[in-house]
Amino acid sequence: MTIRLHALQHSYSAVDSAPLPALGPISLEIAADEFICLVGPSGCGKSTLVRIVAGLLAPSAGHVTYMGAPITAPLDDIAIMFQAANLLPWRTVLDNIALPLELAGMPLPKRHQIARDLLPQLGLQQFERAYPTELSGGMAQRAALGRVIVQAPQVWLLDEPFGALDALTREKLSLELLRLRARSRQTILMVTHDIAEAVLLADRVIVLSQRPGKLVADIAIDLPRPRQPDLLYNSDFLRLAKRVRAAIELPAQ
Ligand SMILES: Nc1ncnc2c1ncn2[C@@H]1O[C@H](COP(=O)(O)OP(=O)(O)OP(=O)(O)O)[C@@H](O)[C@H]1O
Ligand SMILES: [Mg+2]
Structure with a gap:
């Protein structure tokens, strides 16, 4: 297992009131080649969970391991993307994409080369020198x-990478995500509110309860790959989407 959550729990402390339980306890194992979608009611702790796995937030109890070692700080092997693109407005597309390499101290020609090689796969080859204000929402993502x-x-x-986009753009981008990933089968943990998106993309859909989010369902998505948009109308797909919906709508325990 690549990532393990061990009885993970988080409460946010408040100055003048009792701590707010936001997540867990939750235990979960994620294998190296898995694509997991995490769904659950708003405010149930999904972003909290993701930030803990990213090493950006220390849990109140329990812990997360990556390849057996506890995660206590951000790791080079684990990258995070949020709902807002958070591009730097004064930098071109190329320099925004190359930013992590710059922060890692890579010299300019090399980091530009690596970022430039990625542009065609991202559908951004015409926009190397564009600034974020010149991009559509889908292009910024x-x-x-x-x-x-x-x-x-x-x-x-x-964390809801396509949450702010219209339905068709997000469907297109989510399938592009599968293609971008196809080569090396990275581990993906993706938060989404969209049940169809979760079933279309994932190997497993994890459903959390109302806050503090606990695991209420772990649903294997045994649909063939590569996944295609017409899968959305397939009866196995609809059966799985219904199971996910039913789990989300379970009454709080
Ligand atoms: N920095 C914070 N300080 C205090 N409380 C917080 C903080 N971040 C989140 N919370 C609270 O913790 C709970 C879980 O928040 P979190 O953002 O993890 O939920 P979420 O499942 O990602 O919600 P959404 O689906 O709306 O994005 C919420 O009740 C939220 O108000
Ligand atoms: Mg969130």
Whole structure:
């Protein structure tokens, strides 16, 4: 197992009131080649979970391991992408994508070369010198995804990466995500509110309960790959989507 959550729990402390339990306890094992989608009601602790796995937040109890070692700080092998693209407005697309390499001290020609090689796969080859304000929402998310991929991490943590996009653009981008990943089968943990998106992409859909989010269902998505958009109308797909929906709508325990 690549990532293991061991009785992970988090409460946010407040100055003038009791701590707010946000997540868990939750235990979960993720294999190296798995694509996991995490769904659950708003505020149930999904982003909290992802931030803990990214090493950005220390849990109140329990722990997460990566390849057997506890995660206590951000790791080179694990990259995170948020709902907002968070591109730097004064930098070109190329320099935004190359940013993690720059932070790692890579010289300019080399980091530009690596970022440039990625542009065609991202559908951004015409936009190397464009600035973020010149991009559509979908293009900005592609650039943000490029900033993850350029780091060549083994684990991609994606927190509602396409949440702000229209339905058709997100469907297109999510299938592109599968293609981008296809070569090296990275581990992906992706948060989404969209049940169809979760079933279309994942090997397993993990459903969390209302806050503090606990695991209520772990649903294997045994649909063939490569996944295609017409799968959305297939009866096995609909059966799985219904199971996910039923689990999300379970009454709080
Ligand atoms: N920095 C923080 N300080 C205090 N409380 C927080 C903080 N971040 C999140 N919370 C609270 O913790 C709970 C879980 O938040 P979290 O953002 O993890 O949920 P989520 O499942 O990602 O929600 P959404 O689907 O709306 O993105 C919420 O009740 C939220 O208000
Ligand atoms: Mg969230």
